[in-house]
Amino acid sequence: MELLNDMALFVEVVKAKGFRGAAEVMGMPNSTLSRRISALEKAIGLRLLHRTTRKVELTEAGQIYFERCKRIVDEARLAHEQLGDMLAQPSGVLRVSLPVDFAITYLAPLIAEFAGLYPGITFDLDLSPRRVDLVSEPFDVAIRIGESENSQLIARPLITLVPYLYASPRYLEVAGVPDTPSDLERHQCLNILRDGTWTLNNGAQTLSVAVGGRFMVNSVGLLRRLATLDQGIVLMHDEIIVDELRNGQLRRVLPEWRGKAVTVYAVTETRLLPAKTQRFIEFLRARLA
Known part of the structure; x- marks a missing residue:
């Protein structure tokens, strides 16, 4: 690598027709550049330049060496640029852990849109209900509703969700429409929490x-x-119930009251993300915003 760097310095000296101009281009002291070229000549056992107080000229061996160096340096720069472009382009397998119902109902169209934008990415999507271990399991990102218990993970907020009360028209016809939150105590309430308590607020007061x-x-x-x-x-x-609301299967109950808001996060193990993961998170943040 050091030899390649010295070859690149030699090419710049020849192109600039002197050490001063090349030193300005390369951003290094003139004396350092001259010393590096002298060391290059010593390493290959050839005199490459005739030095005078005004300019430098190529020796016969220097002309041959310059042509070869320029080709090697140009090829190396092109390869470096191509590698950088390749690494910057989202590609490979994107492994994502997702909450089941939120993914199926709400994220699926967004994932399909993202897949259309980046054909180089393939997807390994895990919709199991458990919270995967991002440290020990090979996931690039986990989409989680609510904050992570692990403070060592990096959580990027995507969207805040606010729950409301819903029931089918038939249920409300039979059981009656509640007028106040306290009326819920006399209704069949479908609950995923084991404590049996809903915290509701209407902007002015909060009730349990x-x-x-x-x-x-x-x-x-x-x-x-x-x-x-x-x-x-x-x-x-x-x-989560956008389709049921659209087709009239569910309707809002006590519309002025709502539950506690929760935030959806994109959680990763590190801030240093490959392009595929970074673009996916950026895409979701832009769409969900």
Whole structure:
């Protein structure tokens, strides 16, 4: 590598027709440049330059060496640029851990759009409900709802989700429409949390309401489905039930009241990310913003 650098310095001296101009181009002292070229001549055992007080001229051996050096240096620079372009282009396998229902309902169209933009990337998407270990498992990024328990990981916020209350028109027809949060205590409430309490606020006050029902499940997707099947009221984010709202399977209940907001993060083990991961996170932040 040092020899290649000295060859590049020699080429610059010849092109500049002197040490002073080459030293300015290379950003180094004139004396240092002269010393490096002398060391190069000594290393290869050839006199490359005739030095005078005004200029330098190539020797016959120097002319041959210059032509070869220029070709080698140009090829090395081109290879370096091509390597840099290759490394900067998103490619390879992108391994992502995703929350099941949020990914299927909300992120799937965005992932498809991203895939169309970067055909060099292939995808390994894990939708298991467990939280993967980014330190010991080969994932590039995890999309997580709520903050990470591991403070050593890097969490980049993507979007804040606000849950609201929803039920099917049929359930409300049979059970009645609640008028106040306290009315929820008399309704079937579909809950994913085991404490049986919903914290609601309307911008002016915050209330904790004890809720219960016949179903206690650990799947957001099943809760959503049970709500469409007239089984009760659910507290859920718009982004997860967008289709059910569009087709009228669910409608908002107590519309002025909402649950506690949660943030969706892109979590990585390090800040030093390959292009594929960096572009994916940037894409999601731009779209979700």
